[in-house]
Amino acid sequence: MSETTNLALPLMEAAQAQKHVTHNETLRCIDTLLQLAVLEREIGTPPGAPLDGQRWIVQATPSPTGAWAGHGNHIAAWQDGAWQFSVPRVGWVAYVVDENALVIWDGSAWSDVALAMTELQNLVRLGVGTTADATNPFSAKLNNALWVARTSAEGGDGDLRYKMSKESAAKTLSLLFQDNFSGRAEIGLTGDDDLHVKVSPDGSSWIEALTIDTATGRVSFPAIGGPRECLMADRTYYVRTDGDDANSGRANTAGGAFLTIQKAIDTVASLDLGVRQATIQLANGVHTGALTLRPYLGGVPPIIRGNATTPANTRIDAATTTITNDGGGLWIVRDVKITGSSHGLYIASGGTIKFANIDFGACGSSHAYVDAGGILTAIGSYAVSGNAARHVTVVNGVAAINGVTITYSNSPAFSLQNLYAGGAGLVNIISVTFTNGGTVTGTRYRAENNGAIFTNGGSASYLPGSVAGTTSAGGVYA
DSSP: OOOOOOOBOOOOOTTTTSSSHHHHHHHHHHHHHHHOEESSSOSOOOOOSOOTTTTEEOSSSSSSGGGGTTTTTTTEEEEEEEEEEEEEOOOOEEEEGGGGEEEOOOSSSSHHHHHHHHOOSOOEEEEEESSSOOOOEEEOOOOOOOOOOOOGGGGSSOOOOOOOOOOOOTTTEEEEEEEEEEEEEEEEESSSSEEEEEESSSSSSEEEEEOOOOOOOOOBTTTBBBBEEOOOSOOOEETTTOOOSSSOOOOOOOOTTSOOOHHHHHHHHHOOSSSSSEEEEOSSSSEEEEOOOOOHHHHHHOEEESSSSSSGGEEEESSOOOOEEOOOOHHHHSSSSEEEEEEEEETTTEEEEEEOOOOOEEESEEEEEEETEEEEOSSSSSOOOOOOEEEEEEESSEEEEEOOOOEEEEEEEEEEEEEEEEETEEEESSSSSSEEEGGGGEEEEEEEETOOOOOOSSOOTTOOOOOOEEEETTTTEO
16 A cells, blocks of 8 residues: 655555555544644553543553554554654654653654754854843743753863853943842943943942952052052153143153143052152143142151252142141152242141251241141251241141251241241251351240250351241240
């Protein structure tokens, strides 16, 4: 009897008697194989009371028994009180009810369709445990995920790298961690090629906690301003009247130097000066604006310096106090001319200024005012060329001006005193040479309220001035 090619359905012959038998047999085969769903597989003994139309896949090993003997891997269907067997062809697919699985005949065995698949290409969407959508074309809803490296024995190399790539530096490539779909943390290349770690309390405002510079590998903590760059070599920052605070400050050119001294001070204060020194080099000209010296990390004091040959060519001037060190640690200032509407130098709260080769020009108050634990130390000779209420005022602080030469010019006048010590302040001014001191006008000194001016035996006329000094209320001049 002839059969169809794929399903082996019996065909009726020409002039065949009882054609209905062949026709019915064909329908039974169609009923068995179309929309093929079997109750079980891997079963080798016929069930005891099968229902009409029920189907099974007969196991191959161990060998089936009874009416199924010799029919391993066949489709066994109970039809009209008898077993009908169909030999599978490559590509037949069956649904196994008790396993909720699709199986496929590969020519030698029935295999799970899911296991038999080796490639899924160009899927538009994929949802695992959930429904993917246009915004999230790959979506998974699960409690655990495992990625395992393919070993060398399996044909791999034992490594596992999770690779992601963005279109360009300005794009974002990140891992976003959410709480009930509201962002709380993000790690990745967000807007550039540096590595950023951000956190958010509400999903809208973000705080950048950590950044790693892709060019240098330097780690910074933007939220707290650290860590500081540790200088591994001495460094000079340049300030010019034609500079720009948007520059790096590292080149002595209009396109490289800072415009303001304060920008340079703030930059230096952000460094770690544990082993190397930072110098702020001022170009000739008038640099305006009040300056605040900042605390810094490390034990090597930074230097602000101007023109060593002619300090007056590099002038710092302000409408208020010109340079303030209120707890900013030790700074060195030298080779500049200082003028201003109030104090030239103000040192307090444990701040220290060491100075040399300064030209103190006209100041509205003191050339230098030391207050509340501040320390002023001359480490080199200097000049006084302008008027002031006082040259040095010390209140509950210390000024040490020893073994240097002070050169006066332009006949400076002090409207109060040359030197003042009060409120337990101390001025040490020992072994000083005063050049042109006879041109100075004003009271030589005043010590009061337990303040002391110590000259190591200098006479009452040791200090320059045109009026004798005075002491009162426990003040000492010696």
